[in-house]
Amino acid sequence: xxxxxxxxxxxxxxxxxxxxxxxxxxxxxxxxxxxxxxxxxxxxxxxxxxxxxxxxxxxxxxxxxxxxxxxxxxxxxxxxxxxxxxxxxxxxxxxxxxxxxxxxxxxxxxxxxxxxxxxxxxxxxxxxxxxxxxxxxxxxxxxxx
Numbered sequence: 001x002x003x004x005x006x007x008x009x010x011x012x013x014x015x016x017x018x019x020x021x022x023x024x025x026x027x028x029x030x031x032x033x034x035x036x037x038x039x040x041x042x043x044x045x046x047x048x049x050x051x052x053x054x055x056x057x058x059x060x061x062x063x064x065x066x067x068x069x070x071x072x073x074x075x076x077x078x079x080x081x082x083x084x085x086x087x088x089x090x091x092x093x094x095x096x097x098x099x100x101x102x103x104x105x106x107x108x109x110x111x112x113x114x115x116x117x118x119x120x121x122x123x124x125x126x127x128x129x130x131x132x133x134x135x136x137x138x139x140x141x142x143x144x145x
Contacts, residue, residue, distance in 0.1 A: 004046040004053060011042045014050065018057035019069050031067040044076050097135045100128070109139045 004010065015033055023030040046052055060071050103117045110116045111128055118128040132139060 004049045008042050011053070012038055014053055015041055015057060015069075018054050019061060022058045022061040026061060028061060028064065029067050030061060030064065030069050033069045037069065037071045040071060040073055040076075093135070096131070097137065100131060100135065101137055104132075104137065104139055109141075111139065 004014075012033075015038065019030045019033065041053070041056075048055075056071060056075055057069070059075060060069050064070070100117070100121065103120050104111070107115060107117045107120065111118055111132070112125045113119070116125070118125040121128060123131075131137075
C-alpha cells in the first residue's frame with residue numbers, strides 16, 4: 001500500500017473524515033477547513049503516515065475554538081522545507097565536512113591525541129586524516145599558536 005506522501009490527493013478526504021469523527025466524539029461542530037490549512041497538510045511529507053495525520057487532526061479538534069479547523073504548522077514534526085538542488089550524497093558529504101571542521105576548530109586543528117578531533121569524533125586518526133584529505137579541509141587555518 002502506498003504511503004500518504006505518495007497519495008496527496010487522499011489527504012483532504014482523510015482530513016475531513018478525521019475532523020468529523022473527532023468532532024462527533026467531542027461533541028463539537030467542524031464546518032470548514034481553511035484552504036491554507038489544507039494546503040499545509042497536503043504539502044507535509046507525513047513521515048508518520050496516516051496515524052500522524054489522525055493525531056494532528058485530533059489535536060486540532062481539541063483546541064478548536066470555532067467551527068473552522070486550523071492547524072498550527074509547529075505541530076508537524078518535520079518542518080516543510082524547499083527541496084535542495086543537491087543530491088543526498090552531496091548533502092551527506094557537506095554535513096560530514098561541516099562536522100569535521102567544527103570539531104577541528106574546537107580542538108584548534110589537533111587531529112591526534114587524547115584531546116584531538118579523532119577521539120572526539122570517535123574514529124581512528126588514519127580515518128580522519130583520510131577524510132581531511134578527501135574533503136580538502138585546511139587544518140592549518142584552524143591552528144592557533
